[in-house]
Amino acid sequence: MTNEDDGEIDDESPRSTARRALIVSGAGVAALGGLAYWGLRGHGAKSAAAAQKGGELVVAFDGTSSSRFGFDPHNSGFAPHNRIIRSIYDNLTVLLPDQTIGPWLAQSWEISPDRTRYDFTLRPGVRFHDGTAFDAAAVKANFDRLVDKSNTLYSRQSLGPYASSQVLAPNRLRVILSEPYEPLLRNLSMTKLAIVSPAAVKKYGKVFAQNPVGTGPFRFAGLTQGTEIGLERNPDYQWSPSTAAHNGPALLDRLTFKNVPEEATRVAVLQSGQALAADLIPPQNILALKADPNFQLLEKELLETNYSLGLNVVKAPWDDEDIRLAVRLSLDIDEIVKVIYLGTLPRAWSPLSPSMFGSAEKELTGSWKSDPVRAREILTQKGRIPGPDGVRVKDGKRLTISFIDTQGNREKRLDVVQLVRRQLAASGIDLNIDSEPGGSYAAKITANDFDMAGGASFHADPDILRTAYTPSVRSALTGNKVVDPEIIAWLAAGAREADLTRRAEFYRKAQRKIIAKTYAIPIYILIYNFAVSRRVHGVTIDAHGFPEFHGASISS
Amino acid sequence: MGYVSKRIAGALFVVFGAVTLIFIVLYWLPGDPAQLIAGDDASPALVARLRAQLGSDQPLWTQYIHYIQGLATGDLGRSFATGESVFSRLAAQAPATLELAAFSLLVTVVLGVILGMVSAVHRNDWIDTTIQSVMLALASMPSFWLGILFILIFSVWLRWLPAIGNGSVAQLMLPVATMGLASAGRLAPMVRNNLVEVLDEPFVATLRAKGLLERPVLYQHVLRSALIPTVTLLGVIVGELLGGLVVIETLFARQGLGRIIAEAIGNKDIPMVQGAVLFFAVVYVTINLFVDLSYRWIDPRIAL
Numbered sequence: 031m032t033n034e035d036d037g038e039i040d041d042e043s044p045r046s047t048a049r050r051a052l053i054v055s056g057a058g059v060a061a062l063g064g065l066a067y068w069g070l071r072g073h074g075a076k077s078a079a080a081a082q083k084g085g086e087l088v089v090a091f092d093g094t095s096s097s098r099f100g101f102d103p104h105n106s107g108f109a110p111h112n113r114i115i116r117s118i119y120d121n122l123t124v125l126l127p128d129q130t131i132g133p134w135l136a137q138s139w140e141i142s143p144d145r146t147r148y149d150f151t152l153r154p155g156v157r158f159h160d161g162t163a164f165d166a167a168a169v170k171a172n173f174d175r176l177v178d179k180s181n182t183l184y185s186r187q188s189l190g191p192y193a194s195s196q197v198l199a200p201n202r203l204r205v206i207l208s209e210p211y212e213p214l215l216r217n218l219s220m221t222k223l224a225i226v227s228p229a230a231v232k233k234y235g236k237v238f239a240q241n242p243v244g245t246g247p248f249r250f251a252g253l254t255q256g257t258e259i260g261l262e263r264n265p266d267y268q269w270s271p272s273t274a275a276h277n278g279p280a281l282l283d284r285l286t287f288k289n290v291p292e293e294a295t296r297v298a299v300l301q302s303g304q305a306l307a308a309d310l311i312p313p314q315n316i317l318a319l320k321a322d323p324n325f326q327l328l329e330k331e332l333l334e335t336n337y338s339l340g341l342n343v344v345k346a347p348w349d350d351e352d353i354r355l356a357v358r359l360s361l362d363i364d365e366i367v368k369v370i371y372l373g374t375l376p377r378a379w380s381p382l383s384p385s386m387f388g389s390a391e392k393e394l395t396g397s398w399k400s401d402p403v404r405a406r407e408i409l410t411q412k413g414r415i416p417g418p419d420g421v422r423v424k425d426g427k428r429l430t431i432s433f434i435d436t437q438g439n440r441e442k443r444l445d446v447v448q449l450v451r452r453q454l455a456a457s458g459i460d461l462n463i464d465s466e467p468g469g470s471y472a473a474k475i476t477a478n479d480f481d482m483a484g485g486a487s488f489h490a491d492p493d494i495l496r497t498a499y500t501p502s503v504r505s506a507l508t509g510n511k512v513v514d515p516e517i518i519a520w521l522a523a524g525a526r527e528a529d530l531t532r533r534a535e536f537y538r539k540a541q542r543k544i545i546a547k548t549y550a551i552p553i554y555i556l557i558y559n560f561a562v563s564r565r566v567h568g569v570t571i572d573a574h575g576f577p578e579f580h581g582a583s584i585s586s
Numbered sequence: 587m588g589y590v591s592k593r594i595a596g597a598l599f600v601v602f603g604a605v606t607l608i609f610i611v612l613y614w615l616p617g618d619p620a621q622l623i624a625g626d627d628a629s630p631a632l633v634a635r636l637r638a639q640l641g642s643d644q645p646l647w648t649q650y651i652h653y654i655q656g657l658a659t660g661d662l663g664r665s666f667a668t669g670e671s672v673f674s675r676l677a678a679q680a681p682a683t684l685e686l687a688a689f690s691l692l693v694t695v696v697l698g699v700i701l702g703m704v705s706a707v708h709r710n711d712w713i714d715t716t717i718q719s720v721m722l723a724l725a726s727m728p729s730f731w732l733g734i735l736f737i738l739i740f741s742v743w744l745r746w747l748p749a750i751g752n753g754s755v756a757q758l759m760l761p762v763a764t765m766g767l768a769s770a771g772r773l774a775p776m777v778r779n780n781l782v783e784v785l786d787e788p789f790v791a792t793l794r795a796k797g798l799l800e801r802p803v804l805y806q807h808v809l810r811s812a813l814i815p816t817v818t819l820l821g822v823i824v825g826e827l828l829g830g831l832v833v834i835e836t837l838f839a840r841q842g843l844g845r846i847i848a849e850a851i852g853n854k855d856i857p858m859v860q861g862a863v864l865f866f867a868v869v870y871v872t873i874n875l876f877v878d879l880s881y882r883w884i885d886p887r888i889a890l
Contacts (some may be wrong), residue, residue: 090750090839096849098668180632236669255678257751257841290750290839294734299749299839302741467851470615 085584086284087566089577090296090305093289094440099253100239103224104176104183109332109488112221113309114287116576117261119224119244122150122169123215124271125490125573129387131215134271135164135225135245145210145528152201156269158227159249166203170195171228173205185222187497188489190214190525210526212533213493216387220490220574245269247280247580261285267580276568276581285579300325306563306584309577313372313442319561328560332575333386335494336378337443337486338550339433339450344511345478347429352408354548357431358398359405360457366449367554370442378552380541381495388492388524388537391555394545405457414458422458431461434480434509436471443484446553472507483509486556490574492537496521499540499549512549593878597871604867605860609653612856613646640666642856653860662864663857667850672861675846680865682752682841686761686834687827687869693766694773694823699816701770702777703809709782717774724771729830733764733837750839761838765830769823776819780812787811813884821877828866 093099093110100106103115122136133139136150156164173195176186190211196204207214217223230243242250247270248261267279288305290296293312297319300308311319311327319325341348341357348354367377384391414422414429422429431454433447444463451461461482466474474480485508487494497503498510499517517540524536544550558575568581620637637643641652656663662672705717724732740760741749751757784790785808793803831844843862850858881888 098849182632254841255675256845257839288750288839292837292839295737295749295837295839298734298737298742302745302749304741304748304750467615467854470854472621473618 082583082585083281084283086286087282087307087579087582087584088286088288088305090290090299090308091287092291092293092296092310093287094291094438096256096289099255099259099289101242101250101259102183102239103221103226103244104172104185105239107184107222107487110289112488113576114259114261115221115224115242116246116572117248117285117579118242118246118250119221119226120156120246120269120271121219121221121224122152123219124273125216125219126273127573129385129573131219132272134219135269136218139215145212146207148205148207148214149198150203150205152203153269154201156245157266158230158245159243159264160227160230160233162227162229164225164245165200166197167200168228169203169225170197171231172225175226175228175231176223187503188213188217188220188222190217190493210528212528213491213525216491217493221576222489248282248285251284257289259287261287270580273572274578274580275570280580281568281583282579285582300561300563303563306566307561307569309558309560310441311559311561313370313374316372316374316559324564325561326564326566328562328569328571328577329557330571330575331383331385332488332556332558333490333573334383334486334488334556334575335381335498336383336552336555337441337446337484338378338381338552339447339482339484340510340512340550341431341482341548342478342480342509342511343549344513345481347412347424348481350412351547353412353414356405356408356412356457357454357459358548358551359401359408360459361450361453361551362400362402363551363553364400366446366453369449370445371554375554375557378555379545381544381550381552382492382537382541383555386490386492387530388534390538390541393538394541397545402453402457409458416458420455420458421460429459431459431481432464432479433461433482433484434464434466434471434474435484436466438465441556447484475507475509478511480509484553485509488574492534493521493525495537495540495544496525499544510549514543514547514549517543517549590879593875597875600871601864601867605657605864606650608859608863609650609856610646612851612854612859613649615854618642642666653857657864662861665850665855665858667855667858672857675858676843676861676865679841679843679846683831683835683843685758686752686765686831686840686842687824689758689762690765690769690827691820691824693762694769694827695820697766697770698773699777701774702816703781703804705774705778706781706785707804709778714778718778721771721774724767725775726771727768729764729768730833730837732768733760733834736760736764737838752840752842757838757840761834761840764837765827765834768830769827773816773819773823777812777816780815781808784808784811810884814881817877817880817884821874824873825870828870 091110091113096108100111101115101118103112103119106112106115120135122134124132124134126132135153135156137153138151140149141147150169152164152166152169158164162168173189173192175181176183176189177192190213191208193206193208195206198204224244226238227243230241231238234241240253247264247267249264251260251262253259262284263280263282265279268277270277290299290308293310296308297311297315299305316327320327341354343349343354364377367375378391379394379397380390382389382391409422409429412424414424417423417428435444435447437443439445447461447463451463454461464480475483487498498508499512499514499521501513504510520536520540524533524540527533527536558571560569560571560577562569565585567583567585570578570581572578618633620633620640620642634643641649644652653663662676664670665672665675701717701721705714708714737749737760740747747759748757749760790803790808793807831842832848834840835842835844843865847859847862850862
């Protein structure tokens with residue numbers, strides 16, 4: 031599973047106004063969103079005073095060594111591809127900078143008093159890139175595709191208890207849930223639930239992901255598998271969300287993404303001018319780029335579950351919460367994050383990234399201290415006595431952790447684990463990294479043949495915790511094996527709770543317990559970064575933490 | 587003629603062996619391809635259906651026979667991971683890899699032989715020492731590091747060449763220089779030492795005594811004798827070039843089979859790995875076949 035998400039700096043201001051049969055008027059929210067957006071634009075790219083039309087923007091992106099591109103939004107948990115998906119597709123709703131929801135392809139919606147029926151009014155006049163109409167039938171086809179079990183699409187959990195939908199009129203759609211599901215509107219703003227052309231899905235079948243068709247500001251123009259994807263301006267585009275500073279068709283003629291997995295090369299092509307933009311600049315180059323007047327660095331937190339380490343709680347001795355605690359107390363996470371990311375990323379304290387609605391980052395910050403002495407005491411009390419080589423032993427069994435990994439050193443995660451290994455060694459715990467290809471990783475995870483795993487997952491709603499901590503919905507391939515009835519109940523209640531204050535509290539409770547029981551050890555908050563040449567204007571990063579190119583332009 | 591057909595038969599056997607070996611290794615690797623395709627929480631029924639579709643529920647030998655039958659009819663099968671034809675996927679990526687490998691080999695041979703000769707002719711003076719030291723440095727540097735150095739100098743600093751992509755001649759320059767120079771660094775000392783050895787042989791003294799000029803002595807007689815071990819080493823260097831593709835293709839953000847094969851192994855995409863291994867095996871064996879056959883051309887005394 032892949033992941034990553036960024037978000038923003040401020041927490042959502044939960045409105046306690048009861049939102050019974052809430053009617054969102056498109057215009058009102060749009061205006062509000064627009065205002066908030068302008069307020070935040072300070073750290074977006076400089077807007078072009080006289081935006082020039084035309085030109086090609088080449089973006090060097092970190093697509094990792096994956097040689098296969100896939101741009102089906104419903105079937106990609108891979109953040110690098112979702113960053114490109116953002117430009118090809120639109121969503122029904124948009125996440126505003128204050129983490130509330132505004133209208134986009136859905137102009138407005140009404141929610142029934144029992145909160146199981148959503149009546150969406152869709153924006154008229156919207157067309158997919160293949161010329162077919164975006165209407166209620168198309169949206170219904172999207173949802174039905176998502177929940178069709180034989181499709182096994184990655185995003186299906188994001189629709190929650192979706193039961194069915196009815197086309198009420200060409201531009202009115204009723205979505206029926208089997209029970210209230212409050213994450214819905216926020217989830218609908220995610221690339222994972224972007225709207226695809228049903229005609230194109232039918233036409234391309236299995237290779238739709240290589241022939242993406244949406245309604246977005248750029249349309250697909252061709253790809254060179256593994257290295258390059260070309261997009262071109264959608265000349266008919268008139269339906270940008272309220273957050274957009276630019277209206278109408280995009281300014282760029284072409285937008286080309288080149289996969290440059292090696293970070294040193296990515297920086298080099300930006301500096302040499304072979305690309306005018308590059309993302310995920312490595313920590314060692316960030317300061318220099320910031321100081322260089324020829325470049326500008328945009329940064330924003332990815333909304334996600336922070337990258338965390340988790341012990342396999344169903345395997346001894348990690349089923350003992352005291353031993354898990356001892357592992358955590360052995361770690362000096364501040365030092366790890368400082369050494370690896372050179373101060374460019376903050377250390378994480380909570381499972382959810384700070385800008386996400388319901389994150390407990392603020393209250394958990396400073397909630398525990400590294401205490402290797404106490405860790406050693408606990409381990410000794412538990413009968414784990416250091417052997418001749420310093421590794422603790424009980425009944426002839428050495429205290430070892432097999433850390434399983436399949437993604438390699440993405441975001442320098444294996445460097446993190448190397449430091450963890452060194453710190454644990456001081457407590458008499460021996461950690462080994464077990465790097466596995468995808469197939470054997472899956473097999474070992476399912477067979478419980480691992481002690482520790484790490485991961486993060488981009489998402490816009492705290493409901494992502496429910497899909498991680500509820501055994502009935504979580505992926506069999508996740509390293510998270512926690513079964514905690516209290517957490518399960520809180521997360522289920524959170525998904526049903528309409529009152530935002532109470533809803534956030536359910537998630538905070540869950541996060542507090544996740545930390546208290548050492549179900550997860552959060553490490554760092556990912557600040558997604560995007561560097562552009564001084565000649566590039568108008569690139570923005572949306573509230574999820576994905577780059578937007580609709581208003582981008584290049585000056586000569 | 588008998589020799590040539592024997593060599594070709596031997597080459598075919600090696601290709602067959604490579605394909606069989608990788609088939610068995612992949613088969614025993616843990617992980618169920620059907621589960622991987624179906625996704626994390628697919629129903630067991632769907633997984634079973636996929637398994638039947640892929641044929642991965644069949645016993646090892648059935649799968650193997652199917653595969654060999656497919657090969658015989660020129661069918662490499664379809665990717666487990668994507669359903670695409672393996673042949674078309676490989677065919678799309680092969681040109682980038684082939685041009686990289688071929689030009690790198692050319693640079694290796696031209697530079698390796700010329701510098702080796704110059705070194706031998708000037709043996710033990712400063713030209714020899716300089717060439718030897720530079721070659722040693724090139725051979726010892728990780729190609730990865732050498733590549734980054736070239737990018738910084740020629741792309742970022744001088745702005746002469748693009749650092750990434752494939753398709754144009756300019757885009758080929760840096761990766762070819764990286765791979766070619768590193769291999770030339772191994773080849774040149776070999777060529778030099780062989781030449782030096784031959785130059786000391788009595789037949790060279792005889793040739794000189796007969797009044798032959800230094801040039802014909804060197805080019806017509808000495809070089810020819812010294813080429814045999816050099817060509818043998820080339821066969822080995824081709825293998826190393828192919829093995830180093832993943833790193834170079836990643837560093838220079840190029841398309842290519844190296845990256846495909848690495849990814850396919852990770853996904854347990856058996857048909858894709860098979861196809862790529864087959865391709866590499868054929869290339870490797872073909873080159874070595876030519877190496878063997880070239881012995882006779884280089885030195886007619888060798889009876890084939």
